[in-house]
Amino acid sequence: xxxxxENVITMQNRITELLKIKYPIIQGGMVWCSGWELASAVSNNxxxxxxxxxxxxxxxxxxxxxxxxxxxxxxxxVNVPLLYPDIEQIMDIIISEKVPIVFxxxxxxxxxxxxxxxxxxxxxxxxxxxKFALKCVEAGVDAIVAEGFEAGGHNGREETxxxxxxPQIRNSVTIPLIAAGGIxxxxxxxxxxxxxxxxVQIGSLFASSLESSAHINFKNLILAAAEGDTKLSxxxxxxxxxxxxxxxxxxxxxxxxxxxxxxxxxxxxxxxAKKGMFxxxxxxxxxxxxxxxxxxxxxxxxxxxxNDLISGYNKAIRTMPASL
Amino acid sequence: xxxxxENVITMQNRITELLKIKYPIIQGGMVWCSGWELASAVSNNxxxxxxxxxxxxxxxxxxxxxxxxxxxxxxxxVNVPLLYPDIEQIMDIIISEKVPIVFxxxxxxxxxxxxxxxxxxxxxxxxxxxKFALKCVEAGVDAIVAEGFEAGGHNGREETxxxxxxPQIRNSVTIPLIAAGGIxxxxxxxxxxxxxxxxVQIGSLFASSLESSAHINFKNLILAAAEGDTKLSxxxxxxxxxxxxxxxxxxxxxxxxxxxxxxxxxxxxxxxAKKGMFxxxxxxxxxxxxxxxxxxxxxxxxxxxxNDLISGYNKAIRTMPASL
Numbered sequence: 001x002x003x004x005x006e007n008v009i010t011m012q013n014r015i016t017e018l019l020k021i022k023y024p025i026i027q028g029g030m031v032w033c034s035g036w037e038l039a040s041a042v043s044n045n046x047x048x049x050x051x052x053x054x055x056x057x058x059x060x061x062x063x064x065x066x067x068x069x070x071x072x073x074x075x076x077x078v079n080v081p082l083l084y085p086d087i088e089q090i091m092d093i094i095i096s097e098k099v100p101i102v103f104x105x106x107x108x109x110x111x112x113x114x115x116x117x118x119x120x121x122x123x124x125x126x127x128x129x130x131k132f133a134l135k136c137v138e139a140g141v142d143a144i145v146a147e148g149f150e151a152g153g154h155n156g157r158e159e160t161x162x163x164x165x166x167p168q169i170r171n172s173v174t175i176p177l178i179a180a181g182g183i184x185x186x187x188x189x190x191x192x193x194x195x196x197x198x199x200v201q202i203g204s205l206f207a208s209s210l211e212s213s214a215h216i217n218f219k220n221l222i223l224a225a226a227e228g229d230t231k232l233s234x235x236x237x238x239x240x241x242x243x244x245x246x247x248x249x250x251x252x253x254x255x256x257x258x259x260x261x262x263x264x265x266x267x268x269x270x271x272x273a274k275k276g277m278f279x280x281x282x283x284x285x286x287x288x289x290x291x292x293x294x295x296x297x298x299x300x301x302x303x304x305x306x307n308d309l310i311s312g313y314n315k316a317i318r319t320m321p322a323s324l
Numbered sequence: 325x326x327x328x329x330e331n332v333i334t335m336q337n338r339i340t341e342l343l344k345i346k347y348p349i350i351q352g353g354m355v356w357c358s359g360w361e362l363a364s365a366v367s368n369n370x371x372x373x374x375x376x377x378x379x380x381x382x383x384x385x386x387x388x389x390x391x392x393x394x395x396x397x398x399x400x401x402v403n404v405p406l407l408y409p410d411i412e413q414i415m416d417i418i419i420s421e422k423v424p425i426v427f428x429x430x431x432x433x434x435x436x437x438x439x440x441x442x443x444x445x446x447x448x449x450x451x452x453x454x455k456f457a458l459k460c461v462e463a464g465v466d467a468i469v470a471e472g473f474e475a476g477g478h479n480g481r482e483e484t485x486x487x488x489x490x491p492q493i494r495n496s497v498t499i500p501l502i503a504a505g506g507i508x509x510x511x512x513x514x515x516x517x518x519x520x521x522x523x524v525q526i527g528s529l530f531a532s533s534l535e536s537s538a539h540i541n542f543k544n545l546i547l548a549a550a551e552g553d554t555k556l557s558x559x560x561x562x563x564x565x566x567x568x569x570x571x572x573x574x575x576x577x578x579x580x581x582x583x584x585x586x587x588x589x590x591x592x593x594x595x596x597a598k599k600g601m602f603x604x605x606x607x608x609x610x611x612x613x614x615x616x617x618x619x620x621x622x623x624x625x626x627x628x629x630x631n632d633l634i635s636g637y638n639k640a641i642r643t644m645p646a647s648l
Contacts, residue, residue, distance in 0.1 A: 011645040023648060129551050149473070150485045158552030161474045161485040163506035163515060164615045168551065170511075171619070182487035187494075190518035191487060193644045195511050227453050227492065228482030236580075256560075258582025291488045295495070310648045317647060320517045321335040324347060324634045 014176040015199035018122060018142055019101060020075050022046030024199030025189075025309060026145075026178055027206045029079020029103055030153065031055035031288070032277035035213040036064040038206060040071035041302035050103055054081045055274065058089040065097045075100050077124075082107025095119045106154065109139035126180075128156025128165070130172045137173050144173070145201050148181030152204055152290035155232055155239045163195065170196030184292040186312020190320070202309075204290035210301040215280030218287060221245070225293040236261045237268070243287035247272065338500040339523035342446060342466055343425060344399050346370030348523030349513075349633060350469075350502060351530045353403020353427055354477065355379035355612070356601035359537040360388040362530060364395035365626035374427055378405045379598065382413040389421045399424050401448075406431025419443045430478065433463035450504075452480025452489070454496045461497050468497070469525050472505030476528055476614035479556055479563045487519065494520030508616040510636020514644070526633075528614035534625040539604030542611060545569070549617040560585045561592070567611035571596065 015024040027034065027042040029050030039049030049072070051064050061078070068076050078099050080090055083106050091112060094102060102116055105126035113123045117140070125136045126145040136144045146169045148162030149155060160168070162181040169177055179197035183189060184205040192200045207214050208222040221243060229244045233251050236259075242248045254263055268286070276285015300308070339348040351358065351366040353374030363373030373396070375388050385402070392400050402423050404414055407430050415436060418426060426440055429450035437447045441464070449460045450469040460468045470493045472486030473479060484492070486505040493501055503521035507513060508529040516524050531538050532546040545567060553568045557575050560583075566572045578587055592610070600609015624632070 011648055013645065024645075131551075148485065148487065150488050159555065160551055160615060160618075161472065161506055162487045163472065163485060163512060164474050164618065167509055167511050168619055182485055185491055187491050187519050188487060190644065191515035194514035194518050194640045196640075227455075227484055231483065256582055258580055291484060294484075294488065295492055313645075314647045316518045316520075317644065320514065320641065321337065321348075321637075323638045323641060324335055 013198050015143065015178060018176055019048050019077075019199075021048050023306070023310065024178075025306070026050065026103075026199060026201040028180065028201050028203035029053070029077070030203055030207055031273055033207040033212045033214040034079070036067035036071060038209065038211040038213065038302070039064075039076050040068045041209075041211040042206065043068075043072040043074040043076045045302055045306040046074075047306065048101065049076045050101075051076070051078045053078050053090055054084065055278070058086050058093055061090060062093045062097065065093065065099060069097075077101030077103055077122075079103040079105065079126075080112075081105050082111060087112075091115065094121070103145065104141075105145075109136045109141050113139045113141050124178070127169075129158050129160065130168060133169050133173050137175060141175070143176035143178060143198075144169070145178040145180050146197075147201070148179075149232065150241075150291040151181035152207070152230070152241045152293075153288035155241055157235075157239055159232065159239075162192070166192060166195035166197055182290065182292050184290075184295055186309045186314070187316040188292070189309060189313045190316035204293050205296060205305060206302070207289060208293070208296050208299055209305055210299055214277055217280035217282045218277050218285075219299055221282055221287060222289055222293045223297055223299065225289065225296070227294045230289060230291050230293060234264055234268070237264050240286075240288060241290060243289045243293065245276075245285075245287055246283040247276070247286055337522050339467065339502060342500055343372050343401075343523075345372050347630070347634065348502075349630070350374065350427075350523060350525040352504065352525050352527035353377070353401070354527055354531055355597055357531040357536045357538040358403070360391035360395060362533065362535040362537065362626070363388075363400050364392045365533075365535040366530065367392075367396040367398040367400045369626055369630040370398075371630065372425065373400045374425075375400070375402045377402050377414055378408065379602070382410050382417055385414060386417045386421065389417065389423060393421075401425030401427055401446075403427040403429065403450075404436075405429050406435060411436075415439065418445070427469065428465075429469075433460045433465050437463045437465050448502070451493075453482050453484065454492060457493045457497050461499060465499070467500035467502060467522075468493070469502040469504050470521075471525070472503075473556065474565075474615040475505035476531070476554070476565045476617075477612035479565055481559075481563055483556065483563075486516070490516060490519035490521055505614065506616050508614075508619055510633050510638070511640040512616070513633060513637045514640035528617050529620060529629060530626070531613060532617070532620050532623055533629055534623055538601055541604035541606045542601050542609075543623055545606055545611060546613055546617045547621055547623065549613065549620070551618045554613060554615050554617060558588055558592070561588050564610075564612060565614060567613045567617065569600070569609075569611055570607040571600070571610055 042049035358376035366373035
């Protein structure tokens with residue numbers, strides 16, 4: 001599974017070495033957007049593609065793993081929310097299919113890290129505060145993703161932004177650190193490295209890509225999103241960044257009126273995220289996307305996204321004052 | 325008023341040239357923290373010190389301007405919230421005292437820019453979204469400060485974080501751009517430059533400095549602040565980032581119960597910010613500070629802050645991948 005771009009000199013750091021990738025760019029394993037087409041395209045371009053197990057039944061995940069392996073010889077991974085109901089079955093599939101890398105989130109990093117390590121799998125855990133970063137170190141994970149307030153979907157209660165979170169986590173732990181939240185350009189990638197990250201995880205930009213499995217109606221709303229069009233919502237249940245639509249307006253009304261958690265649960269019901277993001281009902285569906293969607297204006301193939309990120313990074317570095 | 329550090333080679337850019345300063349570091353003109361001692365210390369260290377007119381009666385401001393001029397030969401400025409009741413009188417004092425630079429905020433940049441320019445004064449306006457950035461260009465201001473969600477005190481309704489806001493504003497306008505919100509270290513400064521800023525405005529870190537006029541009780545709470553201890557609050561009036569204390573808990577209770585704007589106004593009353601930040605009643609006072617307070621752990625003199633920022637910037641630049 002070790003893989004190299006031959007005859008190309010590239011930067012190497014702790015993240016590219018750990019994950020055996022060319023660029024320190026990870027595609028977030030997002031619900032309803034991250035199937036085998038997106039993950040394999042990202043891995044084929046030298047980043048790390050992740051399948052989003054959070055929206056897949058175990059048999060669907062297995063199919064996507066098999067298709068990803070057929071579509072790329074490069075490393076890829078699976079993102080697994082640890083609160084997933086079929087978690088044992090999911091982990092069995094990941095182990096038996098020899099997936100090389102697992103990103104875990106939404107749960108205790110201690111629960112699965114040892115089992116995955118025993119099977120030769122690299123483990124990365126997603127956190128949003130120092131307390132959980134330290135738990136990750138205790139659990140022996142190989143790297144962490146620190147995700148800021150501006151990120152789409154589920155998010156930390158502290159509301160710490162990427163700008164504040166990354167230096168804080170960098171000061172607290174020494175393991176490799178991947179920054180997430182608000183990164184959709186080479187200049188934001190450069191900012192993440194300045195803050196102390198060793199790599200970046202990018203969600204919204206890949207959700208909007210040609211290879212994303214998001215419904216075209218959802219992609220079109222990502223392109224249309226302007227400043228202020230996403231808000232961290234549902235704080236009485238689990239803070240989630242939503243894109244403004246009819247469903248969001250109903251959430252907002254409950255929030256402004258101080259509704260109880262039960263009222264939110266009742267409104268939310270079941271299957272809202274699938275309805276909006278995968279089936280394209282952009283009025284009644286729940287649309288999870290990051291604040292940086294305001295800067296995304298075109299559906300691009302993954303190859304173009306990589307070219308833009310890399311040239312943008314190199315340009316940003318060249319225009320920064322070399323010293324003060 | 326043109327001033328130079330002799331025999332020292334330093335970087336120069338559009339912000340250092342516009343404001344005639346050594347380092348592209350501006351101290352935010354904060355209410356109750358930014359008197360002549362802080363502003364002159366910052367200017368003497370090669371940054372731009374700003375007096376915070378938002379918490380000064382006109383005669384108090386005049387006294388602080390005179391004291392600042394006595395304490396430094398370097399450029400300094402005044403931050404003026406344009407909704408200030410005595411705005412005409414404030415501007416008369418600024419003009420007659422020949423203050424070289426004015427930062428305006430909380431109002432329309434068209435109202436005063438021409439008058440200030442006619443008197444040879446450089447004008448910088450503070451914004452939190454693209455719409456107002458474009459208004460600033462129309463009004464002919466010399467530079468803008470773009471302030472992200474993580475900043476302390478009054479804040480934009482869009483909740484756009486510094487990581488998302490700076491590239492967005494950089495793509496929309498060509499005038500010099502100063503980043504604010506979440507910046508209290510050299511690495512965050514480097515991140516701001518990577519995002520496209522020409523300079524940084526730093527608030528919380530200077531509010532906690534030895535020379536700040538904030539009450540010691542407030543400074544001690546800034547040092548004690550942990551992740552999640554500040555929240556953007558009072559959204560039904562004007563979004564304001566507050567530090568968690570007894571008063572904040574009362575605000576939070578109203579928010580969770582969906583209280584009307586009148587209930588918030590009633591709770592707020594008059595003089596809460598002075599009570600907390602200047603008089604040191606940290607239970608009943610309103611404490612405005614940025615999210616980055618979680619990283620501030622020591623009261624430092626301004627000279628030490630400058631040394632740390634500059635060495636931190638230079639270190640951050642050296643540790644970033646030079647290209648991808």
